[in-house]
Amino acid sequence: MSEMRFFIDPIRCIGCKSCMQACSECATHKGKPMIHLEYMERGNSTQTVPMVCMHCENPTCAAVCPADAIKRTEDQVVQSSLKERCIGCKNCVMACPFGVPRYYPEMDQMLKCDMCYDRTSQGLKPMCATVCPSEALFYGTLEEFQSRRKGTPINTFDFGMQEIKTRVFLVAPDGYVNLSMDVMHHLDGRFEDGAYDHLDPFSHLEAMPMSGGLL
Amino acid sequence: MAKVPLTREEMVDLYGPTLHYTPAGGFKTIEEYDRLVATHCCFCGQQCGINLKVKDNAVVGFEPRTDFPFNKGKLCPKGVKRYLQGSHPDRLMYPMKRTEKGYERISWDQALEETVSKIKEIQAKYGRDSFAMLSGVSLTTEKSYLVGKFARLALQTANLDYNGRLCMVSAGAGNKKAYGIDRASNHWEDITKAKVIFVIGTNIAECFPITTDYVWRARDNGAKLIYADPRMVPMARTADLYLPLRPGTDSALLISMLHVIIRDGLTDEKFIAEHTSGFEETREAVKDATPEWAAKITGIPAHQIEKAARWYGEAETGMILHARGLEHQTKGVENVVSCANLALATGKIGREGCGHSTITGQGNGQGGREHGHKCDQLPGNRDITNPEHRQYIADIWGVEESEIPGKGLSAQEILNEIHAGNIKGLLSICFNPLVSLPDANFNREALEKLEHYTVIDFFLSETAQHADIVLPGSLQEEDEGTTTSGEGRVIKINQAITPPGEAKKDWEILLDIAHRLGRGKYFPYQNTKEIFEELRLASRGGTADYSGITWERVEKENGVFWPAPQTTEKGKTAKRSEDLDTHHPGTPRLFEGGKFYHPDGRGHFNAVKWRESGEVVDTEYPIWLTTGRVVSQYLSGTQTRRIGPLVDQYPNPRMEIHPRLALKLNIQDNDWVTVKTRRGQITVRAMVVNTIRPDTVFVPYHWGGKQSINMLTQRALDPVSKIPEFKVSACVVSKATPEEIREGEEAQRLSGKTEKLPVNYGINDRRREFSR
Ligand code: SF4
Ligand code: SF4
Ligand code: SF4
Numbered sequence: 007m008s009e010m011r012f013f014i015d016p017i018r019c020i021g022c023k024s025c026m027q028a029c030s031e032c033a034t035h036k037g038k039p040m041i042h043l044e045y046m047e048r049g050n051s052t053q054t055v056p057m058v059c060m061h062c063e064n065p066t067c068a069a070v071c072p073a074d075a076i077k078r079t080e081d082q083v084v085q086s087s088l089k090e091r092c093i094g095c096k097n098c099v100m101a102c103p104f105g106v107p108r109y110y111p112e113m114d115q116m117l118k119c120d121m122c123y124d125r126t127s128q129g130l131k132p133m134c135a136t137v138c139p140s141e142a143l144f145y146g147t148l149e150e151f152q153s154r155r156k157g158t159p160i161n162t163f164d165f166g167m168q169e170i171k172t173r174v175f176l177v178a179p180d181g182y183v184n185l186s187m188d189v190m191h192h193l194d195g196r197f198e199d200g201a202y203d204h205l206d207p208f209s210h211l212e213a214m215p216m217s218g219g220l221l
Numbered sequence: 222m223a224k225v226p227l228t229r230e231e232m233v234d235l236y237g238p239t240l241h242y243t244p245a246g247g248f249k250t251i252e253e254y255d256r257l258v259a260t261h262c263c264f265c266g267q268q269c270g271i272n273l274k275v276k277d278n279a280v281v282g283f284e285p286r287t288d289f290p291f292n293k294g295k296l297c298p299k300g301v302k303r304y305l306q307g308s309h310p311d312r313l314m315y316p317m318k319r320t321e322k323g324y325e326r327i328s329w330d331q332a333l334e335e336t337v338s339k340i341k342e343i344q345a346k347y348g349r350d351s352f353a354m355l356s357g358v359s360l361t362t363e364k365s366y367l368v369g370k371f372a373r374l375a376l377q378t379a380n381l382d383y384n385g386r387l388c389m390v391s392a393g394a395g396n397k398k399a400y401g402i403d404r405a406s407n408h409w410e411d412i413t414k415a416k417v418i419f420v421i422g423t424n425i426a427e428c429f430p431i432t433t434d435y436v437w438r439a440r441d442n443g444a445k446l447i448y449a450d451p452r453m454v455p456m457a458r459t460a461d462l463y464l465p466l467r468p469g470t471d472s473a474l475l476i477s478m479l480h481v482i483i484r485d486g487l488t489d490e491k492f493i494a495e496h497t498s499g500f501e502e503t504r505e506a507v508k509d510a511t512p513e514w515a516a517k518i519t520g521i522p523a524h525q526i527e528k529a530a531r532w533y534g535e536a537e538t539g540m541i542l543h544a545r546g547l548e549h550q551t552k553g554v555e556n557v558v559s560c561a562n563l564a565l566a567t568g569k570i571g572r573e574g575c576g577h578s579t580i581t582g583q584g585n586g587q588g589g590r591e592h593g594h595k596c597d598q599l600p601g602n603r604d605i606t607n608p609e610h611r612q613y614i615a616d617i618w619g620v621e622e623s624e625i626p627g628k629g630l631s632a633q634e635i636l637n638e639i640h641a642g643n644i645k646g647l648l649s650i651c652f653n654p655l656v657s658l659p660d661a662n663f664n665r666e667a668l669e670k671l672e673h674y675t676v677i678d679f680f681l682s683e684t685a686q687h688a689d690i691v692l693p694g695s696l697q698e699e700d701e702g703t704t705t706s707g708e709g710r711v712i713k714i715n716q717a718i719t720p721p722g723e724a725k726k727d728w729e730i731l732l733d734i735a736h737r738l739g740r741g742k743y744f745p746y747q748n749t750k751e752i753f754e755e756l757r758l759a760s761r762g763g764t765a766d767y768s769g770i771t772w773e774r775v776e777k778e779n780g781v782f783w784p785a786p787q788t789t790e791k792g793k794t795a796k797r798s799e800d801l802d803t804h805h806p807g808t809p810r811l812f813e814g815g816k817f818y819h820p821d822g823r824g825h826f827n828a829v830k831w832r833e834s835g836e837v838v839d840t841e842y843p844i845w846l847t848t849g850r851v852v853s854q855y856l857s858g859t860q861t862r863r864i865g866p867l868v869d870q871y872p873n874p875r876m877e878i879h880p881r882l883a884l885k886l887n888i889q890d891n892d893w894v895t896v897k898t899r900r901g902q903i904t905v906r907a908m909v910v911n912t913i914r915p916d917t918v919f920v921p922y923h924w925g926g927k928q929s930i931n932m933l934t935q936r937a938l939d940p941v942s943k944i945p946e947f948k949v950s951a952c953v954v955s956k957a958t959p960e961e962i963r964e965g966e967e968a969q970r971l972s973g974k975t976e977k978l979p980v981n982y983g984i985n986d987r988r989r990e991f992s993r
Pocket of ligand 1: 029039041059122133134135
């Protein structure tokens, strides 16, 4: 049987935060989401990017942990720090190339996505990938992904000298995608004379050059 | 005088909204539960399947329900956190009566007695229709049916309407005109098979999130996505063609697309000849609607309009999806039939991968309106003015036809008449018009004029705060029944817990009132299933025919699509529901083989001429204002503004504005701004984004009080559907003055209070995570 994989396809993400809300339901990190959602820059785009732990083959977070608190399971899932061992030094937070682990002062412990180990080890899908309305987060086999979805799954990343292979795949879109967007580019010449035959809301305002871009 | 007895601050303190974060029993026990109840989300019209975790008669969490075919476990954030409305500190637990100093607890007996004596007193003095009823479509279909019968036979008033009036009545009216039936034409699986998907006036990512997956599946199969909206909403961002139309100009775009389709010979002449009528008038009406003409009105470049028309016209299969953006207008019905004209002209309806569907905003928007709490309809989508239809229902109800009141006023008209002093008493259930109807100040004045107002609800909404008597009803998980999703799928809501405290099931309350009004003999039900059985009979032979559907079938088949009419003679003439047959498989896809529901069996073209919106911009109010939703809030926010994690995601309304307009007005991101129309003004923070038209601003509508954008919208109505023009107003925007900022800040402060949180919860940290 082919292995179950986790895919992140940011192009499909609709920024709904279902993933965060669902992740925060987990008993092990009560009320806290272990998935993060970044806005590219809301002013320029509605593009959002979900980020879970990538579950690296050679996890940097574990390598730098002086207390040996971060363990990787046989099925390649990198776990949150062990409560008894974590000394709260935040080395892992600094070292992770994907910026995943977070230190929670009120618990004095590093927590991160453990790919819902309580669920995935039982054959269930992770919480976030189950609820994601748009399937921006997808849990299934590589074959299944390739047979029905567009985009190229990638799991090898270069960070300077370091090459990192991950259990989680990031999906690169086919072709060029413009992430910065402006409605202006899709409009008619808004300020051209006679562009509108109904009342022009800006007729009393001075015209601006149509240069596009932010201001 | 139904004035709110206390200050807003005191009311918030007593009745919320309180931001609730903790599941019943606290986070520590969240994983322990006694049983899982398979049911559905209580919010939008997608009605996602969900499992509720139940422990000690409390809902303590959720578990994805992957066996329900529509969403297969997927949920939006509202669905994930819906369970937090249970065990909520604001929950109404006992009947209350308004006094000088606020509300005091009274007994059920007293509450019902006072309500009933007021109903009798007002009706004796001013006539029966002076007592009105307003209902909501968060109710199950059984309850909606009951409300319809209750208002007509117990209250004996014609003036009953429902909050679906603010939702998809334009679509309903348009669909009836075009197709003779009021339902989405297809189940959602057809979306995945379409080659082109045309989405207009709906932010599907935030209002119908699971539908995005259906669209993506189509796109994985090579479908093109055309998206028309004044904002570059999340799905529009990735569209193959994005059309940023000016608010209120949908029909100009649609007419022009039809013009191109006819001009370029992309019509399906065989389909038109065999299955439609009225094409000639429509062809004539769009003769001059060139893309250049439409470009001037809509602001979309002419070649983009041509492209959209050609993509849609040339594709082998295609789907049109729309929602409130196009329906919430004084031209709502014209916009909808313009979409239908496109589908009919190209024969893209009634077959696989084709269709024209509206997106149902409210949970039971579909099922609720079919069975009788709409002012002009009787069960089964029957016409209240049609003598045969009236007679059929009178027979089922065991009354004389003349005993059923005639057509009443629509929701906004009821408020207008209350304001005018012609309607004196009101009973409402699960409807918060003060936030959801336009021109909130006017409606507040109206409510203050009522001689008596009784409300049935589970939280004390902004509107309920005007009530004289408050009757605590039930949450969705506290009762059972069916709803009908946006696809037309009848599904089953299962009871998870019993109502807390002295709260009662809504239908029991209505039965109590009916009995006290001396009309109990018409309401003999022991449970909601008996109501459904009567509904089956009552809907038989109507367009919304549920007679072949049973609760058992719904459970077994994971939903049944209506219509499911009788197939045997015995069923067609049966007097008892036990004798109805259940052979019909249900109808996932309507109009197969080009068969429509008009008496002539044809689809009807409706010629539409372009006209302007009820209010247009001028030098005094030079900017278009449009409204809509955000994904973490639902409708008037009565439920979701009380769920902490959802509030944190988008805590207060903000105004989206393009940098070009912002620059003109000297506004920067996050500045306080005042938006003003002829009806009122509010002060909110600005969000400067490139993703909106530069002549338009957008404010979401889920908030009350001084954060309510519906203080600014207009009461102008579509002449056919009586839906108000929420989506188009003329406004002026300015940087807020210090005084206005103080008001804005106070409004934010009063928008909710935080419940006491358990230690170690990390709330601040959490808030940062969720606020965007
Ligand atoms: S896989 Fe599980 S733990 Fe990781 S982000 Fe998703 S829901 Fe959270
Ligand atoms: S649930 Fe999916 S679509 Fe929603 S924010 Fe998360 S990744 Fe994006
Ligand atoms: S609100 Fe709608 S999309 Fe969200 S979970 Fe409920 S039914 Fe599904």
